Amino acid sequence: MTKPCIICVAITGSLPRKAHNPAVPVTVEEQIESTHAAFEAGASICHAHVRNEDETPSSDPETFARLKEGLEKHCPGMVIQFSTGGRSGAGKERGGMLPLRPDMASLSVGSNNFPSRVYENPPDLVDWLAAEMLVHDVKPEIEAFDLSHIHQAARMQADGRLKGPLYIQFVMGVKNAMPADRDVFDYYVKTVNRLLPGAEWCAAGIGQHQLTLNEWCVAEGGHART
Amino acid sequence: MTKPCIICVAITGSLPRKAHNPAVPVTVEEQIESTHAAFEAGASICHAHVRNEDETPSSDPETFARLKEGLEKHCPGMVIQFSTGGRSGAGKERGGMLPLRPDMASLSVGSNNFPSRVYENPPDLVDWLAAEMLVHDVKPEIEAFDLSHIHQAARMQADGRLKGPLYIQFVMGVKNAMPADRDVFDYYVKTVNRLLPGAEWCAAGIGQHQLTLNEWCVAEGGHART
Numbered sequence A, B: 001m002t003k004p005c006i007i008c009v010a011i012t013g014s015l016p017r018k019a020h021n022p023a024v025p026v027t028v029e030e031q032i033e034s035t036h037a038a039f040e041a042g043a044s045i046c047h048a049h050v051r052n053e054d055e056t057p058s059s060d061p062e063t064f065a066r067l068k069e070g071l072e073k074h075c076p077g078m079v080i081q082f083s084t085g086g087r088s089g090a091g092k093e094r095g096g097m098l099p100l101r102p103d104m105a106s107l108s109v110g111s112n113n114f115p116s117r118v119y120e121n122p123p124d125l126v127d128w129l130a131a132e133m134l135v136h137d138v139k140p141e142i143e144a145f146d147l148s149h150i151h152q153a154a155r156m157q158a159d160g161r162l163k164g165p166l167y168i169q170f171v172m173g174v175k176n177a178m179p180a181d182r183d184v185f186d187y188y189v190k191t192v193n194r195l196l197p198g199a200e201w202c203a204a205g206i207g208q209h210q211l212t213l214n215e216w217c218v219a220e221g222g223h224a225r226t
């Protein structure tokens, strides 16, 4: 395990608002400032969502463009990853910022339940987002909310819909989806090594599971998200 | 592996029509006749969908009632399992036949992709279907299209939303969801034994995967669906 550990900082997310936690960076300026602090502290990937002025999740390409410009200036060399997650837009809106050519973008390749709804990633939208990432040379971070998502990513790499080597993120501790279970975590790592040799992986734990997942990740040679 | 092997016959399904295969039983009378033949041949569970007159999938309680009456007459002692799958109705319609108190009904506890769409099982609908099954004393067959669905079933049994011991069906070979992968199959069995000791399990392979899955099932002590 001598490879350098990549630390990924997820600023903002799509849900928390100022009313819940006044420290959450919401405006682009606040996001740049807080990412800069994480960058100085050693984070090398910035996973970013953006917001509308009323703090609701957005996928507005202009807001993403302002964020990218600021990050490039304040955090030179940091890997910028935009979220194409389903909270911030419906259908192709979710990929409207990909022509900005961020270094990376998140990509869900399957559907699953969230705490109170279905996280919908229909096959044709997944294929369209993957194609946009190929065209604009954006490296996907595969968000694996369940085991079949790793298998689907492997099929998409095999048939050229995704360009390897892939970067997979296991997302655990999501209510009504996959819990933070160590046996599953180990099987995920085994599955990535079997189906996608050469892929890198990391893991994200939701809420109180974040630290647990970071520990497992570092122990098994994955990357960590904070 | 001395326990008796349950053979489950899935008549009709929700998709194939006469135009694709004239042998598919579509009317209730045809369904009863073909189930009777399977019953004589040793099948002990009948998993049933029903159709409208134009052969489109239905969840009409009256059609289910006619089917149940005929099966009870022609196949005495056979376990009758109704489908609450998502092709035949939206929302609570999917469980409209549960007051008929079939022996069993299928229950999906998570969402996943199907070949060309999202198979949507939102958490509140899952909970409602499970509650209906408790009220009407219907034993669920948990349709596990992905690994987290086994974990979700275990949580639902632990907190009383489902009554154990559970009966789990692994569904494999679904395009854009879980492939028919032997390593995953073995891990599914291991997971059921770990989280749900005492549960029974079977497996369904879609299309050309059916025979493969039956072989794995019989080899590992599960039940078979034909």
Ligand SMILES: [Zn+2]
Pocket (backbone or CB within 6 Å): A008, A045, A169, A202, A203, A223, A224, A225
């Ligand atoms: Zn990451």
Ligand SMILES: [Zn+2]
Pocket (backbone or CB within 6 Å): A010, A013, A014, A047, A048, A049, A083, A085, A106
């Ligand atoms: Zn995100």
Ligand SMILES: [Zn+2]
Pocket (backbone or CB within 6 Å): B008, B045, B169, B202, B203, B224, B225
């Ligand atoms: Zn079965």
Ligand SMILES: [Zn+2]
Pocket (backbone or CB within 6 Å): B010, B013, B014, B047, B048, B049, B083, B085, B106
């Ligand atoms: Zn069915």
